Amino acid sequence: MRVDVVGVGTELLLGDIVNSNAAAIGRFLADAGIDCLRHVSVGDNEERIAAAIHDTLAEADGVIVTGGLGPTQDDVTREAVCLATGATMVRDEQMAEAIRSRFRRLRRQMPENNLRQADRPENATPIPPTIGTAPGLIVVHDAKPIYLLPGVPSEMRDMMSRAVLPDLAARAGTPAAIVSRVVRCTGMAESGVAEAVGHVWDGMRTGDVKMAFLAGGGEVRIRLTAKAVTREAAEAALSDVQRAVEEALGTAVFGVDDQTIETVVLELLTDGQMHIACGESLTGGMLGSRLTDAPGASLRFAGSIVAYTNEAKQHLLGVGRDVLEVHGAVSAECAVAMARGARARFAVDVGVATTGVAGPDRQDDVDVGTVFVAVSGPRGDVWREVHLPGDRDTIRRMAVAAALNLVRLYLLDALT
Amino acid sequence: MRVDVVGVGTELLLGDIVNSNAAAIGRFLADAGIDCLRHVSVGDNEERIAAAIHDTLAEADGVIVTGGLGPTQDDVTREAVCLATGATMVRDEQMAEAIRSRFRRLRRQMPENNLRQADRPENATPIPPTIGTAPGLIVVHDAKPIYLLPGVPSEMRDMMSRAVLPDLAARAGTPAAIVSRVVRCTGMAESGVAEAVGHVWDGMRTGDVKMAFLAGGGEVRIRLTAKAVTREAAEAALSDVQRAVEEALGTAVFGVDDQTIETVVLELLTDGQMHIACGESLTGGMLGSRLTDAPGASLRFAGSIVAYTNEAKQHLLGVGRDVLEVHGAVSAECAVAMARGARARFAVDVGVATTGVAGPDRQDDVDVGTVFVAVSGPRGDVWREVHLPGDRDTIRRMAVAAALNLVRLYLLDALT
Numbered sequence: 001m002r003v004d005v006v007g008v009g010t011e012l013l014l015g016d017i018v019n020s021n022a023a024a025i026g027r028f029l030a031d032a033g034i035d036c037l038r039h040v041s042v043g044d045n046e047e048r049i050a051a052a053i054h055d056t057l058a059e060a061d062g063v064i065v066t067g068g069l070g071p072t073q074d075d076v077t078r079e080a081v082c083l084a085t086g087a088t089m090v091r092d093e094q095m096a097e098a099i100r101s102r103f104r105r106l107r108r109q110m111p112e113n114n115l116r117q118a119d120r121p122e123n124a125t126p127i128p129p130t131i132g133t134a135p136g137l138i139v140v141h142d143a144k145p146i147y148l149l150p151g152v153p154s155e156m157r158d159m160m161s162r163a164v165l166p167d168l169a170a171r172a173g174t175p176a177a178i179v180s181r182v183v184r185c186t187g188m189a190e191s192g193v194a195e196a197v198g199h200v201w202d203g204m205r206t207g208d209v210k211m212a213f214l215a216g217g218g219e220v221r222i223r224l225t226a227k228a229v230t231r232e233a234a235e236a237a238l239s240d241v242q243r244a245v246e247e248a249l250g251t252a253v254f255g256v257d258d259q260t261i262e263t264v265v266l267e268l269l270t271d272g273q274m275h276i277a278c279g280e281s282l283t284g285g286m287l288g289s290r291l292t293d294a295p296g297a298s299l300r301f302a303g304s305i306v307a308y309t310n311e312a313k314q315h316l317l318g319v320g321r322d323v324l325e326v327h328g329a330v331s332a333e334c335a336v337a338m339a340r341g342a343r344a345r346f347a348v349d350v351g352v353a354t355t356g357v358a359g360p361d362r363q364d365d366v367d368v369g370t371v372f373v374a375v376s377g378p379r380g381d382v383w384r385e386v387h388l389p390g391d392r393d394t395i396r397r398m399a400v401a402a403a404l405n406l407v408r409l410y411l412l413d414a415l416t
Numbered sequence: 417m418r419v420d421v422v423g424v425g426t427e428l429l430l431g432d433i434v435n436s437n438a439a440a441i442g443r444f445l446a447d448a449g450i451d452c453l454r455h456v457s458v459g460d461n462e463e464r465i466a467a468a469i470h471d472t473l474a475e476a477d478g479v480i481v482t483g484g485l486g487p488t489q490d491d492v493t494r495e496a497v498c499l500a501t502g503a504t505m506v507r508d509e510q511m512a513e514a515i516r517s518r519f520r521r522l523r524r525q526m527p528e529n530n531l532r533q534a535d536r537p538e539n540a541t542p543i544p545p546t547i548g549t550a551p552g553l554i555v556v557h558d559a560k561p562i563y564l565l566p567g568v569p570s571e572m573r574d575m576m577s578r579a580v581l582p583d584l585a586a587r588a589g590t591p592a593a594i595v596s597r598v599v600r601c602t603g604m605a606e607s608g609v610a611e612a613v614g615h616v617w618d619g620m621r622t623g624d625v626k627m628a629f630l631a632g633g634g635e636v637r638i639r640l641t642a643k644a645v646t647r648e649a650a651e652a653a654l655s656d657v658q659r660a661v662e663e664a665l666g667t668a669v670f671g672v673d674d675q676t677i678e679t680v681v682l683e684l685l686t687d688g689q690m691h692i693a694c695g696e697s698l699t700g701g702m703l704g705s706r707l708t709d710a711p712g713a714s715l716r717f718a719g720s721i722v723a724y725t726n727e728a729k730q731h732l733l734g735v736g737r738d739v740l741e742v743h744g745a746v747s748a749e750c751a752v753a754m755a756r757g758a759r760a761r762f763a764v765d766v767g768v769a770t771t772g773v774a775g776p777d778r779q780d781d782v783d784v785g786t787v788f789v790a791v792s793g794p795r796g797d798v799w800r801e802v803h804l805p806g807d808r809d810t811i812r813r814m815a816v817a818a819a820l821n822l823v824r825l826y827l828l829d830a831l832t
Contacts, residue, residue: 073614280701
């Protein structure tokens with residue numbers, strides 16, 4: 001089965017945004033064992049969207065269209081599908097009522113043009129939205145499905161897994177199984193990871209399991225993809241390679257697939273019945289924000305004190321004036337004092353702290369990218385000095401990853 | 417003149433990498449005043465690459481093809497061009513010698529298949545590489561140019577500016593200028609924005625200035641794109657529409673192009689010689705993190721107290737126990753007390769606070785998405801109750817945007 005992708009949005013053509021949806025859908029389809037042989041992007045233009053859908057269906061067994069489903073005048077994907085398939089547009093009263101009740105629930109006045117999102121080709125089946133406001137649509141034309149999904153990535157992903165993949169699976173008969181898994185590790189460079197798993201790579205039979213590396217956000221992801229006749233066979237081949245990779249990388253591996261380093265840290269805290277608090281400087285709140293990304297964080301996370309100034313470090317985190325005068329704010333001593341301070345002020349088991357220079361300029365004669373992270377807890381204090389490459393945003397993100405990783409290794413008692 | 421883009425690479429279809437080249441080329445072409453109406457991505461397959469080139473040239477005046485120019489057997493873009501144009505492949509002795517001498521210079525043994533990069537359709541003009549090893553090629557077929565560029569972004573960009581754009585400018589005759597600007601606003605839904613500027617939309621002459629909406633991250637971006645014979649004429653047309661849009665939206669507009677709401681807030685604080693601190697609950701540090709995204713934030717931002725628990729709200733932000741008992745942690749009273757507490761603890765001019773329910777579950781009988789933001793400062797205290805849609809991450813991001821916007825309006829004295 002072959003399903004191709006059409007992205008809609010003038011902002012894609014102008015390069016205002018990168019078409020990450022096409023890549024995400026490519027992964028969804030590959031994982032489902034469905035071929036995807038062409039991605040097309042066109043602007044917010046009815047005729048060209050219709051032509052792209054028409055041309056795609058001439059070759060593929062189905063098409064996924066993203067974008068152009070919003071309430072405004074430039075959202076014309078619905079109209080384009082009518083044009084491509086000869087369908088008439090109707091207003092779906094059930095969808096209209098869902099939109100009205102959504103606004104009532106949010107206690108907002110509904111601008112009338114929101115009801116454009118209740119318009120659909122007469123033969124379309126709506127996919128009700130659970131995140132945004134735009135309903136998705138499934139239109140079957142000449143026995144081939146056209147899936148219309150919102151361009152907002154989170155809404156697209158939600159509808160892909162909730163509606164499109166199940167619908168495709170029902171149509172597909174017996175597909176070849178492609179299974180993939182992502183092994184996630186941190187604290188090593190991409191080239192170091194590649195070298196460490198080199199013997200696994202060499203030992204893999206061609207075409208059985210494939211391995212790809214992706215570095216970013218302070219971690220390296222190793223994507224393993226196995227294809228076989230049955231899902232069980234693919235899973236088995238994958239598990240063998242995964243085991244070998246995890247053995248080669250040891251405690252650098254923090255999780256698999258959707259596990260993030262913060263969810264792993266929260267699990268370890270739960271296991272130990274412990275609570276955590278942060279003291280942050282260069283990360284400005286990003287460390288606390290990452291720890292509270294996951295639902296249920298409130299059970300383990302007490303809070304964070306972001307002390308951007310030296311005064312705040314003294315008064316709110318209890319960093320001694322001598323530490324700041326002798327060692328400076330960007331020092332192991334200051335990081336440890338901040339971690340202790342966070343632990344004491346919030347009266348929790350574990351304190352974690354970040355201090356460093358995010359740039360763009362050097363600070364107190366310390367190079368951009370110099371970062372100290374520290375953990376204070378029942379096993380005593382630990383700290384690490386890291387030198388991070390990249391721009392301000394990258395350095396801050398990698399500092400957060402380094403701090404979370406130090407907490408993880410501390411809680412695992414895996415520090416050497 | 418219209419030039420479309422074809423991206424080559426199975427990794428694009430599988431979603432292993434995002435096609436950032438298409439966006440980058442889109443920006444190059446828009447800045448050069450050249451229309452680009454379709455991006456296509458296909459895998460490393462000779463027939464499908466040839467078909468994509470053929471189909472593109474049926475509509476466009478030229479095509480830029482990226483990827484598939486490497487030395488390995490899966491790089492077949494050169495062969496595909498021969499197939500699409502009926503040209504014969506020849507080995508270019510000058511290109512071959514350049515490759516050999518490159519290896520001699522690096523004192524490396526040259527694997528024989530590197531010479532595949534010296535193969536070219538008989539009528540092609542090479543673009544010598546200055547960064548990587550892959551030469552680009554210009555092939556003219558039926559008076560239309562086909563540009564073949566490497567898939568590595570830095571090599572592609574180098575050849576775009578060095579060879580492709582000059583060649584296109586020479587072919588284009590009198591180029592048209594395309595200028596675009598993004599007007600950014602917040603505190604209104606996308607549909608409300610569209611309705612408010614509806615009369616501007618209606619009044620625009622077709623094809624002169626175009627308007628597109630993009631919602632996300634708690635703001636709505638209105639992209640205005642003008643096309644005219646000269647850059648001056650395009651700028652003038654754009655400015656007229658921009659003025660009308662800004663008039664229609666009033667203080668909802670916070671900035672243009674790269675201006676973010678946090679940089680605007682920092683500018684307003686600088687104007688007033690004021691400092692800010694945060695008290696955060698559901699945003700977990702994201703508000704402080706956003707305020708410190710910009711370099712130079714340290715001049716205006718003192719810090720943030722993330723008080724996730726009621727105990728931390730009491731002890732670290734000084735929220736009265738009566739406030740928590742009578743009104744609860746998710747209340748206007750608590751938000752105001754947190755803003756006052758942040759202001760007092762950091763001894764700054766302005767305190768800003770967030771409290772609310774990010775979900776996924778209701779909390780203390782309050783609906784998911786209910787958020788209170790408050791500002792305390794020299795003009796007294798203000799607060800807003802908002803009801804935000806979406807998942808946990810979206811609600812937190814929009815809560816940050818709502819808090820920053822309340823600070824902005826407070827500092828502008830624009831609250832009614």
